[in-house]
Structures are given as structure tokens and as C-alpha cells.
Amino acid sequence: MGNLVMVIDDSLTVRKIVETSLRRNGFEAVSFPDGIEAINALMNGEVPTPDLLLLDIGLPKVDGYEIARIFKRKERFGKTIIIMLSGRDGMFDKLKGRLVGAKGYITKPFKTAEVVDAVRSFLSPTQ
Numbered sequence: 029m030g031n032l033v034m035v036i037d038d039s040l041t042v043r044k045i046v047e048t049s050l051r052r053n054g055f056e057a058v059s060f061p062d063g064i065e066a067i068n069a070l071m072n073g074e075v076p077t078p079d080l081l082l083l084d085i086g087l088p089k090v091d092g093y094e095i096a097r098i099f100k101r102k103e104r105f106g107k108t109i110i111i112m113l114s115g116r117d118g119m120f121d122k123l124k125g126r127l128v129g130a131k132g133y134i135t136k137p138f139k140t141a142e143v144v145d146a147v148r149s150f151l152s153p154t155q
Contacts, residue, residue, distance in 0.1 A: 031151050034078035035059035036066050036095065037113060038087055042136075046082060049140040054153025062087050063095030070104075078108055079151055082143065083130070085114040085121065096128040109150045113138075 033055050035046050043059035050057040058075050060066035063083075069075050081099065085092035092112060099105040111132035112125040122133045132146050 031080075031153060032056045032058065032076060032078045033080045033082060033147055033151070034066060034075070035082045036061075036063050036087065036092070037082070037084040038062060039084075042084070042113070045140060046143055049144055050147060053144045053148070055147060055151065062089050063092065063098070064089050067095070067098060077104055080109040080111065080147055082111050082113055082134075082147070085112055085116060085125070093124060093128050096125070096130060100129040111146055111150075 033050050035043050035057060037043050037059070038061050040061070043061070047057040047059050058078070060069065070077065083092045083095060087095065092114070096110050096112070099108055099110065110130045111134060112130045113134050113136060114121060115136045117135040125133050131150065134143060134146060
């Protein structure tokens with residue numbers, strides 16, 4: 029399996045819209061409402077290692093920055109590309125995203141085409 033995108037966002041609406049847009053553009057997608065649930069699913073083998081992670085910063089339980097740190101500490105996720113999603117658009121938040129290993133940053137509200145283009149810039153859709 030290739031080109032799996034994992035979406036971690038506490039908004040069901042955001043998860044469904046992003047998943048649908050990615051699938052329509054040839055990507056596989058799976059989503060979770062928080063990072064702990066996503067990590068548990070990965071560790072239990074319920075989902076394969078994603079190629080790319082779209083990660084909300086403002087998550088319940090553990091924020092997106094800490095989830096990114098967890099991903100980057102695990103060798104298994106070393107090649108997983110992280111793009112942060114956030115309503116926060118300050119330079120500090122973007123810098124903090126880079127420091128925890130994010131390759132991109134998308135500010136909410138966003139257009140689905142912006143998300144698909146960002147994913148496409150790192151991955152090629154399966155045909």
C-alpha cells in the first residue's frame with residue numbers, strides 16, 4: 029500500500045471533507061479524532077504506517093506538537109511526512125511546527141484544493 033494519508037483532527041467535518049477530497053484525487057486516507065487514538069491504532073496494527081500525516085495542532089488529550097514529536101521519535105514513522113493544520117497563523121506556531129518535524133503548515137480555514145495540492149507536492153496519487 030502506498031500514499032496513505034492519515035488525518036488527525038478533532039473536527040469530524042474537517043476529517044470527512046479532507047478524506048473525501050484526498051480519495052477523489054487518488055490517495056488513500058484514514059482519520060482519527062485525536063493523536064492517542066491514532067497512535068494506538070498504528071501500534072495495534074489496525075492501520076499501516078502513513079506516508080503523510082495531516083495533523084491538527086489543537087487536539088484534545090495531547091496537542092499536535094507533542095503527537096509530531098512522538099512520531100519523529102519512533103523509527104517506524106521516520107519517513108512519514110507531517111503537515112500541520114491549524115487556525116493559528118502566527119510565525120511562532122509555524123516555527124514550532126518546523127521544530128517538531130513538520131514539512132508544511134496549512135492555516136484553517138482552508139480550501140480542500142490547498143490540502144490536496146500540499147499532499148500532492150510530497151506524494152503521487154495512486155492510479
